[in-house]
Amino acid sequence: MAKTTEIAPDIYRISIFAPWGDLQFNHFLIKDQEPVLFHTGLRGMFAEVREAVSELSDPSDLRHISFSHFESDECGALNEWLAVAPQADVVCSQVGAIVSVNDFIGREARALADGELFVTGKYRFRYCQTPHLPHGWDAGVLFEETQKTLLCSDLFHQTGDVEPLTESDVVGRSHQAMLNYQGGILADYVPYTCLTSKNLQKLAELKPKTLAIMHGSSFRGDCAGALAELDQAFKQVFGRENATK
């Protein structure tokens, strides 16, 4: 059963815990004149997420569906959502649109360039292109500028059925989760590339107040500091000297 929490005004975190992965999958609905869904979720979770969305707003009213990169937990249920809300546009990177999304949905996605804005009523979203962060050529994140919420996908990944929102050490938990993954098939989660620090720095400069995180607790507090610390954690776990291969 999905658990819904308003982590910032009008930003709802719809969380499903998957015991098979000891992992939460979080989907974010932003209520506004033009509602936004960030992360469609897995196709197998569609019915449950739709049910949770319908308690907040009519799913057919969705106007924007967005995600970070082309993976099942980000956008596996995209076609199911478009069947429910056919007038919604699909907001993704230009690379994502050309390489995967246009073909997957059978129509043109709304491909945004780095820094491009769209307004949904009260709220204003900036698309931030972050190639290979958290992973994938097509990766990017969305920043809601009026409340300074960063919808940051797999960044700050934590395991366990944790609380919806924390103000404590989110980086320490995430660092430990990544270290634990290094021993198994989920090793090398985030490539540490020549762009990693630059991408994280760019996000820190936005000075977010809240981090809306796909796996684990969302975070409120010193987000710029957390992004800088995350860079150090990534470097320590995934940097060349610690690479598994």
Ligand SMILES: [Fe+2]
């Ligand atoms: Fe991912």
Ligand SMILES: [Fe+2]
């Ligand atoms: Fe994910």
